[in-house]
Amino acid sequence: MRILHTADWHLGRILGNLSLLDDQAYMLRQFVDLAVETRPEVIVIAGDLYDRSVPPADAVTLLDDTLHELTSRCPAPVIAISGNHDSQQRLDFGARLLRHRGLHLFGSLGSAGVVQVGDTAFVAVPFAEPAAVRSAFPAYTGQDYHSALAFLLQQLRPAAGRAVAIAHAFVAGGGESDSERPLAVGTAGHVGVEVFAGFAYAALGHLHRPQTLGNARYSGSLLKYSKSEAEQRKSVTLVDLDGATEEFVLTPRRDLRCVQGAFDALRAAPPSQDYLYFTLTDPGLIPNAAQRLREIYPQFLGLEFRKAKEASERITGKAASPGEMFAGFWRHVAGEEATAEQQAVVAPFFEEAQ
Numbered sequence: 480m481r482i483l484h485t486a487d488w489h490l491g492r493i494l495g496n497l498s499l500l501d502d503q504a505y506m507l508r509q510f511v512d513l514a515v516e517t518r519p520e521v522i523v524i525a526g527d528l529y530d531r532s533v534p535p536a537d538a539v540t541l542l543d544d545t546l547h548e549l550t551s552r553c554p555a556p557v558i559a560i561s562g563n564h565d566s567q568q569r570l571d572f573g574a575r576l577l578r579h580r581g582l583h584l585f586g587s588l589g590s591a592g593v594v595q596v597g598d599t600a601f602v603a604v605p606f607a608e609p610a611a612v613r614s615a616f617p618a619y620t621g622q623d624y625h626s627a628l629a630f631l632l633q634q635l636r637p638a639a640g641r642a643v644a645i646a647h648a649f650v651a652g653g654g655e656s657d658s659e660r661p662l663a664v665g666t667a668g669h670v671g672v673e674v675f676a677g678f679a680y681a682a683l684g685h686l687h688r689p690q691t692l693g694n695a696r697y698s699g700s701l702l703k704y705s706k707s708e709a710e711q712r713k714s715v716t717l718v719d720l721d722g723a724t725e726e727f728v729l730t731p732r733r734d735l736r737c738v739q740g741a742f743d744a745l746r747a748a749p750p751s752q753d754y755l756y757f758t759l760t761d762p763g764l765i766p767n768a769a770q771r772l773r774e775i776y777p778q779f780l781g782l783e784f785r786k787a788k789e790a791s792e793r794i795t796g797k798a799a800s801p802g803e804m805f806a807g808f809w810r811h812v813a814g815e816e817a818t819a820e821q822q823a824v825v826a827p828f829f830e831e832a833q
């Protein structure tokens with residue numbers, strides 16, 4: 480069973496004040512071509528098709544065009560679930576009709592279900608907060624994402640035979656980016672990878688970096704959606720349940736990069752259409768630096784001065800432990816080192832929080 484797995488398209492996303500729609504369309508054309516060429520038996524889109532619950536009209540058109548292309552050019556059924564950015568009800572529109580054409584949309588909990596393809600059952604779980612699961616299923620009384628997803632998988636999963644889970648969730652231990660909207664405060668939104676025990680594969684959405692956790696995998700997002708993703712390589716996953724997993728890298732129309740250098744050197748460098756974040760190495764501030772860089776780099780997204788950044792990191796203690804951050808804070812506020820007694824007073828709170 481060969482499955483083409485993608486997720487987190489976030490159609491309609493805006494970066495800075497720039498619409499990414501043309502870039503998304505460019506990627507989706509490649510995705511459809513890839514689906515035609517690789518001939519998967521199932522195509523999975525694991526949530527966050529749109530960036531917002533009420534997406535812009537041109538994003539709706541792009542999704543409509545893409546799903547039309549996909550279902551007319553590929554014989555494989557397409558299974559898509561909602562993510563935390565999608566409107567569940569809106570994604571459900573027309574779902575019962577579209578099923579007859581091989582497009583299986585699972586927007587809200589009421590539509591959660593199983594698509595049987597050959598010898599494999601695809602258990603599609605739309606994104607749902609624990610409270611929504613409680614109101615849809617009186618038998619569920621839990622409060623957390625882990626037990627809610629475990630309950631739904633248990634409810635839906637056929638008693639026997641091979642099964643694949645499709646979900647939009649934060650699996651504990653997964654690597655985050657800055658473009659995912661947190662599901663809950665702290666670790667309350669996490670699920671343990673063991674909820675997928677017994678499944679041949681879990682096709683996941685939510686984390687934007689492609690990564691594998693046990694039998695679960697995030698295909699990653701369609702494009703780089705934040706500065707923190709500049710070094711990531713976005714891809715689509717082709718998994719063969721009876722064989723190997725392949726990653727296909729799609730080429731973006733414009734890359735998203737972080738560039739560092741002196742202002743004059745950057746002004747003199749060849750122009751670029753990429754999405755760019757700048758770190759200026761100049762010792763002093765430069766008037767209108769952002770505006771002057773934007774003249775040369777139309778996809779300018781932001782800049783910072785390395786010196787100012789280093790100074791703020793010294794104060795806020797970025798990448799430091801909570802204890803070190805407290806010591807830095809105390810030094811900043813009180814002008815002296817925190818004593819061992821003072822550190823001992825706060826230490827238990829940090830432990831409890833972690």
Ligand SMILES: [Mn+2]
Nearest residue numbers: 487527659685
């Ligand atoms: Mn997402």
